[in-house]
Amino acid sequence: MFTGMSAFPLTPLNESKIDEHAYLKIITRLVDAKVDSICVQGSTGSYAYLTLKERAHLLRLAVEEANGIPVMTSIGALRTRDVLIAAENAQKMGASALLLAPVSYQKLTLDEVFSLYETVAGEISVPLCIYESPGTTHFDFSPSLLLNLARLPNVASIKLLGGYPESENYLNRITNLKNALPTHVSLGISGDVFAAPSLSAGCQIWYSVIGGLFPRVAMKIAHLAITGKGDEAAQQSAKLAPLWALFRQYGSLRVVASAAAMLGLAENGCLPLPLKTLHGDVCKEISDVIESVQLS
Amino acid sequence: MFTGMSAFPLTPLNESKIDEHAYLKIITRLVDAKVDSICVQGSTGSYAYLTLKERAHLLRLAVEEANGIPVMTSIGALRTRDVLIAAENAQKMGASALLLAPVSYQKLTLDEVFSLYETVAGEISVPLCIYESPGTTHFDFSPSLLLNLARLPNVASIKLLGGYPESENYLNRITNLKNALPTHVSLGISGDVFAAPSLSAGCQIWYSVIGGLFPRVAMKIAHLAITGKGDEAAQQSAKLAPLWALFRQYGSLRVVASAAAMLGLAENGCLPLPLKTLHGDVCKEISDVIESVQLS
Known part of the structure; x- marks a missing residue:
């Protein structure tokens, strides 16, 4: 399941409830577009802002709706204990794979992160995707840590961030990792602007934010x-x-949540406060972008 | 209550339970040392790793133990909704003040952070301390944002991080803020190594990590x-x-948790995994430090 385009849909919500109707409407679009896989409650699906119970429930709804398309979900949490609970829940609810970022409040050490993945990899029975997300976790994976993690049981993919780190050519990094990784571990790319060149450079899967809202255009780019x-x-x-x-x-x-509201797929302000959707002049820009995406 | 030395104790725990016995033993040391105030479930008290229910319960225990010393607690959470619940709980449990950092997963904007504090300040009836903690929240308060926040109702103190930002002289920053802030808002310092010079430069309170474990030495430095x-x-x-x-x-x-274990005040490995206490050669260094602190 770790090739092609994996769509990361929103989880529309407000302060009092999760908008399950909007959530399922967005997933149905992905199923209709025959995306290669779906990752619910990824960062774009606001997993970090949801309870473990909410995440399990939303995953079950997605698996029921997915019509056989593989569904992955994030099991990230601040505590190893909660990561293990999330993993168990996700497997029970039918996840085809699990996504794990080293979520932190106190900055984590390389050793702590290795132990986290080692513990989780030893407890699960579905494939695990290692999630590099320095903008949200503030953790830097070293190349040697990634290679050590890739040797753990059940590790099946690495979700890299394109354009990162800024100090080196990210396409060289992809080539070097690709050459060093075991062949059963797929290399994936996130950071949508970097997807096309990264896939051309050897990444096998695009973990895509726009794929969650505009699945057809993302599928087209990925497969080209x-x-x-x-x-x-x-x-x-x-x-x-x-x-x-x-x-x-x-x-x-903020952009895809605002776009979803403008498309009538979610209500305004569908992010967990303090996060806000966009308003004012930028909405005209988003509206122009939506039009151009729908034409492409 | 926003002068002198505010001690930030640990919350010793393991994967299955919170060690309330050790927690209360550590708080009793603070009471015996007559610290000016106590902040339970601050960053050193691992608030971010605890449930709202656990935090409320631990706060109640601390207030009961504090023998009249004012007790503050962190109300930080990823969602504004949960911050408001934490604030309500804390007030019910007898908190004398509330501490709030702009906890994030998705990077927050200035406007989102202002709205968070505005919402919370309007809902509470005890003093609020604004918590600058770039290492854990990855949010940079601008000087103008701090001044705007200081004008909100109930805001009574700002907990700055000493030595931050690295691009400017932090003592100049303290002087400039001190001159610009309303006099009813106290300026506090964290980052223990920076405490003495910052208090000399006009900060009125030291929000102290070592104060949570070695209250007498921290009280001495603060009051000098x-x-x-x-x-x-x-x-x-x-x-x-x-x-x-x-x-x-x-x-x-990691250092104070390891030191607490070496002092017999907590068990080994008293942090929430993936965080680990220290082991190996560094323990000798910690042991030497403990000896020198106890002599000073």
Whole structure:
């Protein structure tokens, strides 16, 4: 399941409840577009803001709706204890794979992160994806840590962040990792603007934010790049430059949540406070972007 | 209550339970040392790793044990909704003040952080302390945001991080803020190595990690500095240089948790996994530091 385009949908909610109707409407779009896989309650699905019980319930709804498309979910939590509970819940609810970022409040050491993954990998029976997300976890995976983690049982994919770290050429990093990783561990890319070149450079899967809202355009870019049509993939991605600029400025979550509301797929303000959807002049920009995405 | 030395004790725990016996033993030491105030379930008290229910229960125990010493607690959480619940719980359990850091998973904007504090300040009836903690929240308060927050109702103190930001002289920052803040808002310092010079530069309270374990030495340094004996305070603080070096290398939480275990005040491994206490050669260094602190 770790090839192609994995769509990361929103979990629309407000201060009093999760909007399950909107959530399922968004997942249905992904099923209709025949995405390769779905990751519910990833960062874009606000897993960190939900209780373990809410996450288990939402996963079950998604698996029922997915019509056989593999569903992954994040099991990240501040405490190892809660990660293990999330993993057990997710397996019970039918997750095909688990995604784990080293969520932190106190900055974690390399040893602590290795132990976290070692503990979890030893307890699960479905594939695990290692999630690099320095913007939310503030943890830097060293290349040697990634290689050590890749040797743990059940580890099946690494979700890298494109363009990271800024101090080196990220495409070289992808090539080097690809050459060093066991072949059964797939290399995946996140950071949508970096997807097309990263897939052309050897990544096998795009863990995609826009794929959660605009699955057809993300599927098109991913499959062009994976089948060797890197130039066409890059052209398609370049058409979305205004969207990538909005992501950079406001964060992808605020932009896709605002876009979902403008498309009638969720209510306004569908993020957990203190996070806010966007308002004012930027909405016109988002509206223009939506139009161009729908045409592409 | 926002002057002098506020002690931040540990919350010793393991994967199956909170060690309430050890927790109360540590608090009793603070009461015996007549600290100016206590902040339970601050960052050193692992608030971020505890449930709202656990936090409320632990606060009640602390207030009962405190013998009239004012007790503050952190109300931080990822969701505004949970911050409000924590605030309500804390007030019910007898908190004299509330401490709030802008906890994040998705990076927060200035506007989101202002709204968070505005919402909370409008709902509470005890003083609020604004908590700058870039190492755990990854949020940078601008000077103008701090001044705007200081004007909100119930805001009574700001807990700055000493030595931060690295790009400017932190003592100048303290002087500038002190001159600009309303006089009813006290300026406090955290980052223990920076306490003595910051108190001499005009901070009124030290929010102290070592105060949670070695209350007498922290009280001595704080009160020397506050009563104009800055040189003596600096000398006392300089004696602890090996401790400050350990804090910098391993993080203050791992060091004080390890020291508490070595002192018989908590069990080994009293932090929430994936966080680990220290082991190996560094324990000898900690043991030497403990000896020198106890002599000072």
